[in-house]
Structures are given as C-alpha cells and as structure tokens.
Amino acid sequence: MSEYDAIIIGAGHNGLTTANYLALGGLRVCVLERRAVVGGAAVTAEFHPGYRNSTFSYVVSLLRPEVIKDLNLAHYGYEPIPLHNALYIDSSGDYLLLTDDDQRNANEFNKFSATDYAAYRAFEQTVEQVGALLSKQWLNEPPKLGDQGVSDLISVMKLGVDVFKLDAEARWRLMQFFVGAPETIIDRWFESAKVKAMVAAHIMPANYAPLSQPGASLAMLHHAVGEIKGQAGAWGIVKGGMGSITRAMAQSARAKGVDIRTDAAVRRIEVAGGRVTGVTLETDEFIAAPIIAANTDPKRTLLDLLGDAHLPSEFARDIRAFRQESASLRMNVALSALPEFEALPSAGQIADYHRASITMTEGAEHLNQAFYSAKRGEPAAPPLIEVIIPSVLDPDLTDKSGHHVMSLLCKYMPYSLSGGRSWDEEKANVVDGIVNYVERFIPRFRDILVGYECFTPLDLERTLGMTRGDICHGRLEPDQLFNMRPHPEAAQYAMPVGGLYLCGSGAHPGGGVTGAPGHNAAKRILKDQ
DSSP states (O other): OEEOSEEEEOOBHHHHHHHHHHHHTTOOEEEEOSSSSSBTTSOEEEEETTEEEESSOOOBSOSOHHHHHHTTTTTTTOOEEEEOEEEEEOTTSOEEEEOSOHHHHHHHHHTTOSSHHHHHHHHHHHHHHHHHHHHTTTTSOOOOSSSOOHHHHHHHHHHHHHHHHSOHHHHHHHHHHHHSOHHHHHHHHOOOHHHHHHHHHTTSTTOOOOTTSTTGGGGGGHHHHOEETTEETOEEEETTOTHHHHHHHHHHHHHTTOEEESSOOEEEEEEETTEEEEEEETTSOEEEOSOEEEOSOHHIIIIIIIIGGGSOHHHHHHHHHSOOOOOEEEEEEEESSOOOOTTSOOTTSOOGGGGEEEEEOSOHHHHHHHHHHHHTTOOOSSOEEEEEOGGGTOGGGBSSTTOEEEEEEEEOOOSSOGGGOOHHHHHHHHHHHHHHHHHTTSTTHHHHEEEEEEEOHHHHHHHHOOGGGOTTSSOOOGGGSGGGSSOTTSTTSBOSSBTEEEOSTTSTTOSSSOOHHHHHHHHHHHHHO
C-alpha cells in the first residue's frame, strides 16, 4: 500500500498547481490522473496526422502571474504569445477589426457610429477599474458567509476598503455588473447594432445565459482581469499549445518530488471516522493519505467519488442543485491553406485578422436565439463561433509549411437534446451545419478542410469527467460565486468531511486557466496543518 501526505485527484492545471504548492510546503504528494496524459482541459495533441492543437482550452490570459513566478513556469517552457487583434464579423461581411492602432480602431467604429468609439473607451476604463478590484480577490480565500472568524472579518474589511476606494460611478457600475442584465448595460453605453454585438459576444465563452439574465454581465470582466507579460487585459495563445502550461507545471512538480501517475482513475474516496483516509482506484488499489484535494467538479467529487451518505443531507441537496452546464462544443480543424475571409481578401498572405480572436456573430440577438434554442434542447443553428488560427503565430503546430490549424468554440450547444436524441447520432449533422455556416465567411473552407475533431458537451463529460460537459465546473452566476462557490459551507476549499478539499474550478474564483483555485486550496490545506 502506498502512503502520502496528500493526494490530488486530477492532473489538470489547478491540480498540478495545488501539488506544487503543497510540495513547497514540505508535503509528500501524489497526483492521480484518469487519462493517459497530464493536463486536464489544458492539453496539446495531434488530432490529425501532421496537425497539433490545444485540444480543449485554447487561449491564455487569466493564468495568475504569481503562479507563473512561484512555479518557475518560464524555466520549464511556458511561453505566451499575445493576440493583439480582434475581429467581429457577420455573414453579410460587416465587421469590426480592432488592433493596437487607436486611430484605426476609431475609423472602424465610425463605420457604424460617430459616438460609440468614445463610449467604448469610457466603458473599457470602467471595466478595467472594476476588473482590477475583482482580480485582487482571486488569490484570496473568500470570507465565510455565515459564522465568521477574525480572518473572515479582516477579509470583509479589506474588500470593503477596496470598494470604498472606487468613486461613486464605479461603485454603481460594479453593482450593475453583479446584478444587472447585459442588455441593459449594452443599451446604456452604445447605439450601433454592430458595437452592441461585439460587447454582447464578451459574455459568451464562459457563460450559458441570455442577454436579459441578471448577473450574466460578470463574464465581461474577464477581459480586464487577465494579463500577459504584464500587459493588462491581453489575451493570447501558448507556444506549443495549452499543453505547454501543464507540462511545465508537471515538470516543476516532479522537480519538487511530486509523484504523478497517469491511467490512475479514482473509483472512490475512502472515509473513516468522519475523515478521509485515502482513495481506491478502479484497479482496486488503495492509496492512503490524510489529505485529498479534488480537482474534479463539485458534483463528481461530492456525489460520485465521495457519496452523499458522508454529507449532511441539506448540503447534499444543495450540491445536487448546483448548476453545471456551459453548452460548449469544441472543434479543432486541419487546413491545407490559409483561410481567407471573403470580406477581407488577403491574396493568400497573413493579414491582421488572421492574428486575431475572431467572433462570428450575426448580432446581439443571435446570442439570445442561440441560448433559447439550446434551452429547448436544440443545438444553435447557426451557433456563435469564436475562432483562433494559432498556427499563424506558432507554425510548429503543423508539419507542412503553409498548412494551418483552427480552433472553434461553438455556443450554445445543449448537453441534453430534445426528443430523446443522442449526441452520438446528431454530432455529424451538427458539424455539417457548423461547416456550412463557416463557409459563409470563408467560401473555400471545405476545399481546404483536411480533417477535424469535435467534442460535444457529452464528449467533454466522457473525456474529461466534467459533469454535463461544463468547462467551468459550475455556472459563473452571482449565487454560485465568491463565498457561495460551490456552497457557503464549502467556499473556503475545505469540504464537510475532514481532510477533503476542492482545488478545481468549482471553487473560488471559478473557471478559466487561472491556477487560482489550486493556489488558494493549497494555502488553506497548509494553514490547516
């Protein structure tokens, strides 16, 4: 029987972050990963012969600089590449192409409105101000919602001071982001339908909500919370794909003596006397440890691996009601040539929009239509699509010069299809519809399409173990954030069973490749020793 000070369930980026910090704290740590590779959703793989891409997560910005520094990730190969441009385009060919050139951006806005560029600059300033306040909380344990100790009261006081430092206008806007509906905020700031569509698209990647839903505006703040190489709000890709992040984390952990085991699926978390004692693998092997940090989502951790028999009945009922679904479908596409948009001909040369995050959207109402379609159990047709062409910035992703890979995030795609249909039966039809839609932007898309892989919400659940394919381990909505994530009695990373902790995106501050939940959980574990 193997024995450790701590076991980490899941070798995703948060699990590896927790393992690193626990090892730095002197603990003997074992990481158990059910798949054959480490990385969780942050992996790179060859999906078609000669073509490699970030399989699931595909952009970086939110990874905390403190984690990058503490784990010495740059030494182990982490190299972000900024995406300086953004394209928002509809199938009629109308577009906004934003770059680092302020005058050029003003000209783009002026195609649709004489006032929206100034309004957007002011809006961005407000978002950055509010986002900066929130980012300060990401590496802090949330104060308890109920009975509070001295440390909780201090945390509340610090947060109150930070809020008080905002001017009255910013405090009002902060509350709007927390409880207001995106459509109200968008309509208040902007007049042009094209600009409204652009801002509406900012709530889409990590959300599953219509523009009328109170609190759904919080996703807009992600564009302000992140950074790359000290540049606030910057987004980008990672050289070698997102797997370079988790490979670097794994190398850093192994250098500290952490054992990492792949093909080691956990069947059950073992409990005796109200405390965890270790885990039993699917192979029946038992591994002992008085501390278990689960990088699995709240429902999978507490209801499946632990079992509600070990939980207070009311707590278990609340966890069963915890909302998990992001309605996301991911595609990776292999292309034999550079894709050229009909509205932006480039004569086969790499243009600014190729080095951009690209959003295909017909307008703000398109997001609402996609949401309500998914709620009926119907895949959005067409979906909103976020596109990246990472091989433009990282040519080593393909074996042949001039060939490319493309990442597509398609929203909204329901986990449960109407009429009892299965994703196994419907996937090919949905993919065909997506390709048809992309062809309206890139007429030669089918001609240069070499191959693809597709992950429906059901595929994401099967492959990664994420309940209902939720890439964020729980909806990012006001009643499921901060000191209520995933539950007021478990928002400080420690679960109701002694020695069990949650270190994944189901804990504060939530989803995205941040490393923050893993960092914070490790700090709580070490504090409890």
